[in-house]
Amino acid sequence: QKEVEQNSGPLSVPEGAIASLNCTYSDRGSQSFFWYRQYSGKSPELIMFIYSNGDKEDGRFTAQLNKASQYVSLLIRDSQPSDSATYLCSVTNQGGKLIFGQGTELSVKP
Amino acid sequence: DTGVSQDPRHKITKRGQNVTFRCDPISEHNRLYWYRQTLGQGPEFLTYFQNEAQLEKSRLLSDRFSAERPKGSFSTLEIQRTEQGDSAMYLCASSLSGQLFSEAFFGQGTRLTVV
Numbered sequence: 001q002k003e004v005e006q007n008s009g010p011l012s013v014p015e016g017a018i019a020s021l022n023c024t025y026s027d028r029g030s031q032s033f034f035w036y037r038q039y040s041g042k043s044p045e046l047i048m049f050i051y052s053n054g055d056k057e058d059g060r061f062t063a064q065l066n067k068a069s070q071y072v073s074l075l076i077r078d079s080q081p082s083d084s085a086t087y088l089c090s091v092t093n094q095g096g097k098l099i100f101g102q103g104t105e106l107s108v109k110p
Numbered sequence: 111d112t113g114v115s116q117d118p119r120h121k122i123t124k125r126g127q128n129v130t131f132r133c134d135p136i137s138e139h140n141r142l143y144w145y146r147q148t149l150g151q152g153p154e155f156l157t158y159f160q161n162e163a164q165l166e167k168s169r170l171l172s173d174r175f176s177a178e179r180p181k182g183s184f185s186t187l188e189i190q191r192t193e194q195g196d197s198a199m200y201l202c203a204s205s206l207s208g209q210l211f212s213e214a215f216f217g218q219g220t221r222l223t224v225v
Contacts, residue, residue: 100155
């Protein structure tokens with residue numbers, strides 16, 4: 001079992017739709033959860049973090065965390081073509097080790 | 111200090127040669143991570159440091175890979191006797207420890223091609 005697993009992509013949504021990205025993790029001791037966005041040929045950049053159960057909203061982005069189910073998700077509302085990228089789910093453990101899932105490629109069609 | 115810096119940006123080497131990459135983190139960051147990324151995959155954890163201490167190295171990582179952070183500032187990643195399978199983007203990231211939320215900032219990466 002991989003430590004962090006994401007939906008296999010690519011995920012294609014029309015412009016203006018909601019994109020839903022999912023992630024599960026294996027270590028129950030994981031403390032913090034992050035979503036990074038990576039454009040083709042570029043390095044990852046942070047878009048959301050969450051460490052408490054529930055929802056966290058930031059503009060068009062909502063991160064959801066369910067520690068009992070070991071599940072993290074990212075919703076992107078009103079998706080734009082500029083949101084087309086690979087989205088990486090990542091988690092840290094108590095020691096600060098940061099690991100990533102394999103990423104989900106999102107394509108937003110105009 | 112404008113961010114995480116990696117050098118070189120590109121490296122082409124012949125199979126069997128040794129290569130060394132350098133990472134300069136954001137100056138106040140005490141954590142430093144190394145990752146390897148191939149096309150279509152997420153960053154694969156290699157190792158990480160807190161100050162000069164190497165806290166963990168991936169069990170999947172060959173003994174040909176070694177990393178150091180001698181004074182708790184910059185870090186080097188060395189690959190000995192390179193193989194074609196080592197061809198990848200090598201990413202370095204740094205962060206500040208001691209908080210639940212600590213954003214890791216990435217460098218631009220070093221692209222290694224083994225021919």
